[in-house]
Amino acid sequence: xxxxxxxxxxxxxxFIVGYGVWKTRGIKNVGTYMRGGSDSKWYTIGLSIMAxxxxxxxxxxxxxxxFEDGLGFVQFYFGVPLAMVIxxxxxxxxxxxxxxxxxxxxxxxxFDLKTRQxxxxxxxxxxxxxxxxxxxxxxxxxxxxxxxxxxxxxxAIGALVxxxxxxxxxxxxxxxxxxxxxxxxxxxxxxxxFVFSKLPEAVTFGDAVGVAGVFGKMKLVDFSPALxxxxxIWSGLTGGTFVALAYFGTDQxxxxxYLSGESLTQSRLGLLFNGLLKVPMQLMILFVGxxxxxxxxFEAPPVIFNSTELNRVAASSAxxxxxxxxxxxxxxxxxxxxxxxxxxxxxxANDASKREVTEGALRAAEIKGKAIRSKxxxxxxxxxxxxxxxxxxYVFLSFVMNHFPTGLVGLLLAVILxxxxxxxxxxxxxxxxxxLVDFYRRSWKPDVDNDSxxxxxxxxxxLWGLVAVGFAIFAAQLDNLIQAVNILGSIFYGPMLxxxxxxxxxxxxxxxxxxxxTLLSQAxxxxxxxxxxIGFLWYNVIGCGAVVVLAFGLNAVMPQAKAGDAxx
Amino acid sequence: xxPEEDRPPxxxxxxxxxxxxxxxxxxxxxxxxxxxxVYA
Numbered sequence: 001x002x003x004x005x006x007x008x009x010x011x012x013x014x015f016i017v018g019y020g021v022w023k024t025r026g027i028k029n030v031g032t033y034m035r036g037g038s039d040s041k042w043y044t045i046g047l048s049i050m051a052x053x054x055x056x057x058x059x060x061x062x063x064x065x066x067f068e069d070g071l072g073f074v075q076f077y078f079g080v081p082l083a084m085v086i087x088x089x090x091x092x093x094x095x096x097x098x099x100x101x102x103x104x105x106x107x108x109x110x111f112d113l114k115t116r117q118x119x120x121x122x123x124x125x126x127x128x129x130x131x132x133x134x135x136x137x138x139x140x141x142x143x144x145x146x147x148x149x150x151x152x153x154x155x156a157i158g159a160l161v162x163x164x165x166x167x168x169x170x171x172x173x174x175x176x177x178x179x180x181x182x183x184x185x186x187x188x189x190x191x192x193x194f195v196f197s198k199l200p201e202a203v204t205f206g207d208a209v210g211v212a213g214v215f216g217k218m219k220l221v222d223f224s225p226a227l228x229x230x231x232x233i234w235s236g237l238t239g240g241t242f243v244a245l246a247y248f249g250t251d252q253x254x255x256x257x258y259l260s261g262e263s264l265t266q267s268r269l270g271l272l273f274n275g276l277l278k279v280p281m282q283l284m285i286l287f288v289g290x291x292x293x294x295x296x297x298f299e300a301p302p303v304i305f306n307s308t309e310l311n312r313v314a315a316s317s318a319x320x321x322x323x324x325x326x327x328x329x330x331x332x333x334x335x336x337x338x339x340x341x342x343x344x345x346x347x348x349a350n351d352a353s354k355r356e357v358t359e360g361a362l363r364a365a366e367i368k369g370k371a372i373r374s375k376x377x378x379x380x381x382x383x384x385x386x387x388x389x390x391x392x393x394y395v396f397l398s399f400v401m402n403h404f405p406t407g408l409v410g411l412l413l414a415v416i417l418x419x420x421x422x423x424x425x426x427x428x429x430x431x432x433x434x435x436l437v438d439f440y441r442r443s444w445k446p447d448v449d450n451d452s453x454x455x456x457x458x459x460x461x462x463l464w465g466l467v468a469v470g471f472a473i474f475a476a477q478l479d480n481l482i483q484a485v486n487i488l489g490s491i492f493y494g495p496m497l498x499x500x501x502x503x504x505x506x507x508x509x510x511x512x513x514x515x516x517x518t519l520l521s522q523a524x525x526x527x528x529x530x531x532x533x534i535g536f537l538w539y540n541v542i543g544c545g546a547v548v549v550l551a552f553g554l555n556a557v558m559p560q561a562k563a564g565d566a567x568x
Numbered sequence: 569x570x571p572e573e574d575r576p577p578x579x580x581x582x583x584x585x586x587x588x589x590x591x592x593x594x595x596x597x598x599x600x601x602x603x604x605x606v607y608a
Contacts (some may be wrong), residue, residue, distance in 0.1 A: 074600070081593040085586045213607025220600035233597070265574045268582065275589045279596050 001409060008410030012183060013417060017164050020176035024168025030453040033169035034101050034433045036260035044174055045270025048257045048426075049248070050277065051177035054184060055423035056138040056416045058285065064392030066289025070217030075231045076537070077282045079240025083248055084275030086241075088268040090504060091249045096264045101437045102430075103255040103500070110503040111511035113442070118518060119499055120438035123252055124431060126492040128464060131427035132471025133488075135161075138420040139472060141397050142413075144308050151473050157420060158469035165425045166461045170260050170433075173425045180418035187415035188285055190408060191400075195291040198403060200298050207344045208294045214343065214359050215366055217290045220283075230535045239490075239537025242544055246493035248274075250500050252430035292399050297340045303329040303376040305394040309387045316383045322376065329372045336365045424468065432461030490536045491529055494543020495521040501544065502551050509555045516558075517550030 001009075027033050040048070065073050100106050104123065108116035139153040148156075164172050199208055212218050222232040229235070248254045248271070261267035303326045304310045313322045339362045346354040373391070380387050400412045436457045441448055448456065495518050502509050525543040528534060534542075576585040 071600075078593065078597065081589050085589055089582065089586065209607070218607035219604050221597065221604045263574065265576065268574075268585075269576065272576075272585055272589050276592055279593065 001413075002406040004407045005410030005413070008407055009414050009417070012411070012414040013160070013421075016176050016179055016183075016418065016421070017160060019179065020164035020172040021167045023175050024164075024172040027169060027171065028450075028454070030436075030450050030457060031101075032171070033454055033457060034256070034437070036170035036174050038260060039262050040174055040260045040266065040270075041262060042266045042269035042273060044178055045258050045261050045267060046273030046277075047181040048174045048177040048260075049254060049270060049274045050281070051181040051184070051419075051422035052253055052257055052426035053247075053278075053423070054181070054281075054419050055134045056141075056420035057133070059184070059188070059416050059419050060137060060141060060396060061393050062282065062285045063289030063292060063396035064394070066217070066286035067293045067395045068289075068392045070212070070215075071220045071283065071286050071290060072222055072231045074220055074279065074283050074286055075222065075233055075236035076240050077279050078233065078236035079238075079242070079244040080278040081275035082237070082241045083244035084271045086245060087249050088271050091500070092258065092267055092271065093264060094504065095255065095259060096267070101259070102252050102434050103250050104252070104434065104438050107499065107503060108442075111499075111514055115499065115511050115515045115518070117438060117443070118515060119250070119496055120434050122492050122496060122522070123250075123434060126488065127251065127253055127427050127431055128467050129471055129488060131424050131431070131464065131468035133475055134420055134423040134427065135468055136472035136475040138416050141416065144306070144394070144397070154469055154472040157417070158424075158465055158472065161421050161424045161428065162462060162465040165428045165432075165465070166458050169457070170256060170429055173422075173429045174257065174260055176425065177422045180422040183411075183418045184415050185281070187411050188288065191404075191412060192284060192288050192291070194404065194408060195288055195295060195399075198295055199291075203294075203298070203344060207347060208291060210347055211294050211297055211340055211343065212290045214362055215293070217293060227538060228533050228535055230537070235535055235537040239535070239540050242497060242540035243490055243493055243537060246497035246500075246540060246544070247489065250493075250496050252434050253426040256430050256433060257426065289396060292395060295399075295403075298337060300330055300333050300337075302326070302398070303373055304380060305391050305398040306380070306387070307394075307398065309380045309384060312387075313380055313383045318379055318383050322379055325372055325376045325379065329369060329376070332365055332369045332372065336362060336369065339365065428461050428465050428468065431464035432457050435460040435464070487529075487536045487539075490539040491525055491543075492522070494525055494540040494545075495547050496543075497540065498544040498547025498551075502548055506548070506551070509551050510558075510560065513554035513558050514547070514551050517547050517554055520550055521546035 062073070095103070095106065098106050098109055100109075102120070104116045104120040107119055135154055135157050139150060139157055142148060142157075143150040143153045164176060168175075196205065196208065203211075209218060222229065223234075224232050225234065226232070258267040258270055261270060302310065303322075304313075310322070313319060339358050343355055343358040343362065346352075346358060377391060380391075400409055404412060436453060440456055440460070441453060445452075498521060499514055499518050502514055521543050524546050525539050528542060529536075529539060576582055579585050579588075
C-alpha cells in the first residue's frame with residue numbers, strides 16, 4: 001500500500017469515527033441513547049438499514065460468488081422488496097402503536113415474559129456470534145494484506161467500533177452509517193467502472209457480458225424446482241422473503257434502525273427505499289465479480305488467490321507440485337484466452353457457427369481449469385489443514401491489491417472497513433439495548449434510574465463488543481463467510497419469525513404453547529441442518545411453519561392457565 | 569398518528585407506494601429472466 005492509500009483509508013475512517021463521536025457527544029438520556037431521539041428522516045433510516053445489512057462480507061464474498069458462480073445469488077434478495085412492503089403494512093405500525101424499544105418487548109405484551117426472554121436470548125446468541133463474524137471477515141483480509149497478526153487486527157477493528165457505538169448509541173450508529181453507506185456505494189461504483197476499463201480495448205461491454213454468458217455467469221434466474229439447489233427464484237421468493245421478514249422484522253439490530261424514525265411515515269419510507277435499492281445494489285456487487293472473471297480471461301490468474309496460503313505452500317516441500325499446477329493452469333489459460341479472443345472476433349463478425357464451435361471448446365477448457373484449481377486447493381489443505389477451503393473470498397481482494405491504482409486501493413479497503421464497522425455497530429447497539437430492556441431492567445432491576453441505566457447499557461455494549469471480538473478470534477476456520485452468516489441466520493430466524501407471525505395474526509394462541517413450539521421448532525431446524533442437504537433458505541420456511549403448526553396443536557391440547565397465561 | 573402525517577409522498581395512499589416497490593421487483597425479475605434466456 002502506498003502513502004496515498006493510507007491517507008484515503010485512515011482519513012475516511014478518522015472522519016467517520018470522529019464525526020460519530022462529535023455529533024452525538026453528551027447524550028444523557030437512556031431513551032435517546034437507545035432510540036436516537038426519534039428524529040431520523042427516511043433517507044437516514046434507509047441508508048442505515050442498508051449499511052446494517054451490508055457487512056464487509058458483502059464486499060468480499062459477493063464479488064467472489066459472482067466470479068465463481070455468476071449472478072444467480074441475486075435471487076436470494078428477491079424477498080427483500082416483498083418483505084419491506086409486508087413489514088411496512090403490518091408490523092411497523094404495531095411497533096409504533098405499542099411504543100416498544102425492542103421487538104421482543106412486544107412479545108410480552110402479546111404473550112408472556114418467558115416468550116419475550118426466549119426470543120431475546122435467541123437474538124443475543126445469534127447476533128453476538130454474527131457480530132464476531134462481521135469483525136473477523138475484514139480482519140483476515142487486513143492481516144493478509146498488511147501482515148498484521150490476525151488477533152491484533154480483530155482487536156483493533158473491534159475497539160474502533162466500540163468507541164463510537166458506546167459513546168453515542170443509536171444516533172451515532174445512524175449518523176455514521178449514512179456516510180459509510182455513501183462510501184460503500186461510491187467505492188463499488190468506482191470499482192465497477194475501473195474493472196471494466198481494465199478489459200482490452202477491443203472488448204465492448206456487450207462482449208464482456210457475452211463472454212460471461214458463455215461460462216454460465218449470466219444465469220440470473222433459475223426456475224428449477226429442486227429443493228437442494230441453493231439459489232432459485234422459488235427459494236428466493238419464499239425462503240428469501242421469510243429470511244428478510246425475520247431479519248428486518250424481528251432482529252433488533254434492524255428494528256432499532258427504523259424505530260429511530262421521526263414518524264411512522266419516515267420509517268415506512270426508509271424500508272421501502274431499501275426495497276427499491278437492494279436488488280440493483282447486490283446485482284452491481286455480483287457483477288463486479290463477473291467482470292473480474294472476464295478480466296481473467298485476458299490476463300493470467302493465479303491458481304490460488306489466497307496469497308498467504310500460496311506463500312506457505314511455496315515455502316514447503318510441496319512447492320514443486322504447486323509450480324507444476326500453476327504451469328498447467330497457465331497453459332489452459334493461454335488456450336482459453338486465444339479462444340475468447342476468437343469468440344469476440346466471431347461476435348463482431350456476426351459468425352454464429354464459429355461462435356458455437358468456440359463456445360464448446362471454451363467450456364471444455366473451463367472444466368479443465370476448474371479441475372486444476374481444485375487440485376491446487378487440495379494441495380493448500382495438505383500443507384495447512386487449517387487453511388480456508390474456499391478461495392473465492394480472496395478473489396476480489398487479490399484483484400484490488402494487484403490491479404487497482406493508488407488511492408483506489410485505499411478507498412476499497414475503506415469500503416470494506418466501513419461495511420464491517422456499520423454492521424458491527426448496529427449489532428452491538430442492539431445487543432446492549434436488548435440486554436438492558438429485556439433482561440436487566442425487566443427482571444433484575446426494574447427501578448433502575450436514568451443515569452445508571454445509561455451506564456449499564458454502555459457496559460453491556462462494551463461487553464458484547466468483547467464477546468464479538470472473542471468469537472472473531474475463534475472464527476478462523478469457517479467456510480465461505482457470507483454463507484456461514486446466512487446459514488447461521490436461517491437456523492434461528494425461522495422459529496423467531498414464527499413467534500412473531502403467531503403474535504400478530506393468530507390472536508387465539510396463548511403464550512405457553514408458543515414458547516414450547518418455539519423450542520421444539522428450533523430443535524427441528526437444527527436436526528434438519530445436521531441431517532439433510534436441503535438448501536439453507538428453506539430452514540426459514542420449515543422453522544416458521546413448524547412454530548405456527550405446533551402452536552395451534554399445543555394450544556388445543558394444553559390446559560389454559562386460570563389467571564392468564566403469563567408465567568413470571 | 570395524525571392522518572396527514574402518515575401519507576407517502578406522490579401517492580394518496582400507501583397502496584400506491586407498495587405497488588411501486590412490487591412493480592419494480594417484477595420489472596427486475598422479468599429483465600433478469602430475459603437476460604438469463606438470451607445468455608443461456
